[in-house]
Amino acid sequence: MRLFFSAMLExxxxxxxxxxxxxxxxxxxxxxLKGLFPPGSTRRMTTLGLLVGAGLSRVDPGEDDALVYxxxxxxxxxxxxxxxxFPTPSPTLFQTSIHPSAVQQSLIGRQxxxxxxxxxxxxxxxxxxxxxxSLLMAAPRCVLCGGExxxxxxxxxxxxxxxxxxxxxxxxxxxxxxAIGTLGISRDGGGGALGLAPFFDLLRERKAFDGMVxxxxxxxxxxx
Amino acid sequence: xxxxxxxxxIAACGCVxxxxxxxxxxxxLIRGECALRRVPVLGNDGGDPVPLALMPGRPLDETAPxxxxxxxxxxAERLPPGAWGSPGRPVFVTGSNFGVGGLYALxxxxxxxxxxxxxxPTCTEQLRLALGWGPDVAILSxxxxxxxxxxxxxxxxxxxxxxDEALVxxxxxxxxxxxxxxxxxxxxxxxxxxxxxxxxxxxxxxxxGAAFAVLARGRGDWTLEGQGVYNEMHHFTSNRADGxxxxxxxxxxxxxxxxxxxxxxxxxxGTLDAGRLEVAEASRAxxxxxxxxxxxxxxxxxxxxxxxxxxxxxxxxxSGIAPGTIGGPGEPMGPSVALDNFGTRGxxxxxxxxxxxxxxxxAFLLCHA
Amino acid sequence: MAPASPMPDPxxxxxxxxxxDTLRLEDTSAADxxxxxxxVGGGLSLDSIDALELVVRLEREFGIKIASSExxxxxxxxxxxxxxxxxxRGDPSRLPS
Numbered sequence: 033m034r035l036f037f038s039a040m041l042e043x044x045x046x047x048x049x050x051x052x053x054x055x056x057x058x059x060x061x062x063x064x065l066k067g068l069f070p071p072g073s074t075r076r077m078t079t080l081g082l083l084v085g086a087g088l089s090r091v092d093p094g095e096d097d098a099l100v101y102x103x104x105x106x107x108x109x110x111x112x113x114x115x116x117x118f119p120t121p122s123p124t125l126f127q128t129s130i131h132p133s134a135v136q137q138s139l140i141g142r143q144x145x146x147x148x149x150x151x152x153x154x155x156x157x158x159x160x161x162x163x164x165x166s167l168l169m170a171a172p173r174c175v176l177c178g179g180e181x182x183x184x185x186x187x188x189x190x191x192x193x194x195x196x197x198x199x200x201x202x203x204x205x206x207x208x209x210x211a212i213g214t215l216g217i218s219r220d221g222g223g224g225a226l227g228l229a230p231f232f233d234l235l236r237e238r239k240a241f242d243g244m245v246x247x248x249x250x251x252x253x254x255x256x
Numbered sequence: 257x258x259x260x261x262x263x264x265x266i267a268a269c270g271c272v273x274x275x276x277x278x279x280x281x282x283x284x285l286i287r288g289e290c291a292l293r294r295v296p297v298l299g300n301d302g303g304d305p306v307p308l309a310l311m312p313g314r315p316l317d318e319t320a321p322x323x324x325x326x327x328x329x330x331x332a333e334r335l336p337p338g339a340w341g342s343p344g345r346p347v348f349v350t351g352s353n354f355g356v357g358g359l360y361a362l363x364x365x366x367x368x369x370x371x372x373x374x375x376x377p378t379c380t381e382q383l384r385l386a387l388g389w390g391p392d393v394a395i396l397s398x399x400x401x402x403x404x405x406x407x408x409x410x411x412x413x414x415x416x417x418x419x420d421e422a423l424v425x426x427x428x429x430x431x432x433x434x435x436x437x438x439x440x441x442x443x444x445x446x447x448x449x450x451x452x453x454x455x456x457x458x459x460x461x462x463x464x465g466a467a468f469a470v471l472a473r474g475r476g477d478w479t480l481e482g483q484g485v486y487n488e489m490h491h492f493t494s495n496r497a498d499g500x501x502x503x504x505x506x507x508x509x510x511x512x513x514x515x516x517x518x519x520x521x522x523x524x525x526g527t528l529d530a531g532r533l534e535v536a537e538a539s540r541a542x543x544x545x546x547x548x549x550x551x552x553x554x555x556x557x558x559x560x561x562x563x564x565x566x567x568x569x570x571x572x573x574x575s576g577i578a579p580g581t582i583g584g585p586g587e588p589m590g591p592s593v594a595l596d597n598f599g600t601r602g603x604x605x606x607x608x609x610x611x612x613x614x615x616x617x618x619a620f621l622l623c624h625a
Numbered sequence: 626m627a628p629a630s631p632m633p634d635p636x637x638x639x640x641x642x643x644x645x646d647t648l649r650l651e652d653t654s655a656a657d658x659x660x661x662x663x664x665v666g667g668g669l670s671l672d673s674i675d676a677l678e679l680v681v682r683l684e685r686e687f688g689i690k691i692a693s694s695e696x697x698x699x700x701x702x703x704x705x706x707x708x709x710x711x712x713x714r715g716d717p718s719r720l721p722s
Contacts, residue, residue: 039417041416041418071652072650072651072652072670075648075649075650075651076649076674104375104376104377105375105376105377106376111356111359114433114437115359115360115363115433116363118298118301118360118363118364118432118436119298119301119303119436120440120681120684120685121436121437121439121440121681122440122678122681123437123440123441123674123677123678123680123681124674124675124677124678126436126437126438126440126441127437127441127492127493127613127674130352130399130613131352131376131397131398131399132397132398132614136489136492136613136614139487139489140489140490140491140492140614142489143489143490144489145486145487145488145489145490145501145615146487146489147485147486147487147504148485148487149398149485149487149616150396150398150405150409151396151397151398152394152395152396152397153376153377153380153395153396153397154376154377154380154393154394154395155377155378155381156391157391157392157393157394158377158395161394161395164394164413164418165394165409168409168412168413168416168418169412170412186359186374186375189362189368189371189374190371190378191359191371191374191375191378192375219343219418223391225391246391246392247342247343247390247391247392248342248343248344248392249343440677440681441677441694442677442680442691442692442693442694442696442697443694445692445693446692447693456695457692457693457694457695457696458693458694458695459693491672491673492674493673493674494673
């Protein structure tokens with residue numbers, strides 16, 4: 033039996049954080065952000081962990097919020113480091129390289145439990161999949177966050193991101209006085225794709241969007 | 257009057273382990289067999305011997321294309337036919353390590369042939385193309401609770417009308433990357449695992465595994481109820497000492513099981529602290545329910561464990577007998593730990609639970625519809 | 626954190642520097658690390674992953690073999706305990722004279 037689905041799934045954007053590290057070195061990113069974290073807690077954090085953690089500190093997910101985290105290549109530098117540590121593999125780098133380490137680095141550092149946490153990966157449809165997951169959450173407030181960190185030798189093989197960036201958005205079912213926009217998806221004909229970096233650019237530039245982001249799916253991003 | 261939608265059920269489910277499919281795996285566990293063998297932790301590069309359960313004929317070191325691809329393709333042949341990955345029929349691929357074996361091989365050899373399977377998105381894209389799926393293939397990766405999350409997302413998508421039916425495919429295959437990593441944590445060592453048993457030090461085994469489940473409305477014999485998740489965010493490799501993370505996760509399944517007689521298929525890897533907490537909280541949430549775990553034989557199949565063990569739990573209910581907790585010697589951590597096989601006919605369902613790094617927990621109640 | 630004890634033992638001094646270097650303790654010098662306080666869960670805020678990272682480094686530096694996480698916990702109970710452990714089990718040719 034085929035169900036007919038015509039409704040739009042939509043939430044309000046209540047808070048938004050974006051950080052495009054550009055060509056900044058990892059050391060410079062660490063210097064810039066470490067003050068946001070408890071003293072001594074950043075020594076094991078990655079660049080991606082610092083950026084995502086900075087965003088999470090702004091949108092502040094609570095225990096009953098849902099959290100969706102999207103990263104295509106996740107902890108590229110920790111992966112490179114872990115691979116380089118063989119034949120005596122580093123337990124720290126092993127642990128840090130496992131998705132979804134970037135979120136865990138900051139929430140564990142702050143001892144902030146969260147009931148529902150959904151880490152995702154992907155490529156050309158990653159933004160759509162993460163948005164769909166966020167909009168399907170039962171929790172009234174869902175934090176959608178994500179990012180990438182630039183790799184080195186993995187990038188040369190097409191196995192890492194060439195950009196370093198992160199975002200975190202608090203999405204609410206009910207509109208609050210602070211709402212700055214809306215994000216929704218609906219079934220539609222035609223095809224399309226939306227990767228994480230282009231989605232990040234839309235958020236960072238507060239750019240409106242109305243288009244196909246996956247075969248059969250349209251995304252609407254509006255700013256108040 | 258609005259038509260009430262048919263309930264969501266598991267329309268199809270299967271797995272593959274070193275023992276074979278779900279039926280063969282179940283039968284081997286009933287016989288008390290152990291799939292774990294001592295293998296050098298770094299494969300061709302040697303190292304300490306550690307207990308691993310590899311697919312027959314598959315070496316620990318990766319090949320290009322991956323040696324595990326044939327296992328996943330064989331599993332996929334059992335999928336109900338259909339345009340998976342097309343609009344209305346999403347796929348949720350879940351796992352933890354994906355193609356990192358290829359990444360390790362790339363790093364060691366510089367051979368670019370390993371690259372295309374090395375990262376999460378590239379590995380999944382290669383798999384999508386190999387299996388002829390459409391583009392709607394989402395990747396969920398949260399270590400050992402990945403499969404549970406796939407089932408939850410698939411359920412939600414169908415409930416919301418965003419999917420007509422959904423496929424969850426879960427796989428995790430070992431490599432020196434993975435074995436070396438767990439060995440560095442000192443929990444994968446020369447000892448064989450003894451889940452839910454007291455001993456001087458803990459030890460795990462690791463295993464290859466893959467599984468699938470198709471969820472759809474009104475088709476199939478099995479329901480998932482009380483799907484619960486919880487993330488302690490206390491420490492990467494340990495849980496809150498009060499067991500609250502386990503307890504919070506089990507609330508939903510306990511609510512669904514209220515008034516019903518259930519057995520408990522736990523996570524039970526062979527580590528000590530987590531095993532004690534799990535037994536204590538499962539005993540509290542489901543008093544009198546026998547607790548069993550199969551990683552002492554299959555090894556921990558990591559990102560696929562939730563779905564591999566679901567398939568075996570289904571066989572246990574179907575056949576009327578569940579395997580007891582297989583593993584090395586030691587006193588059980590609690591009176592509810594089932595060391596021997598036991599009959600399942602008198603039970604209304606089974607609670608299946610998994611736990612992961614970062615204090616992540618997931619559980620659900622599986623019942624015959 | 627309690628004041629550091631004097632460092633008469635070159636192995637103890639070497640181990641303290643190893644701890645600082647391996648764990649990238651930016652705001653701590655070797656001289657700050659007490660001999661007898663717990664390494665894990667003490668004033669340095671080290672945890673079990675730090676302990677395991679130290680184990681890897683110790684195994685490489687001194688040729689010792691720590692078999693399990695429980696054995697690691699005992700070896701790393703304090704700097705003093707670690708000094709004793711390394712002196713008893715380490716390759717003598719790799720110990721500082």
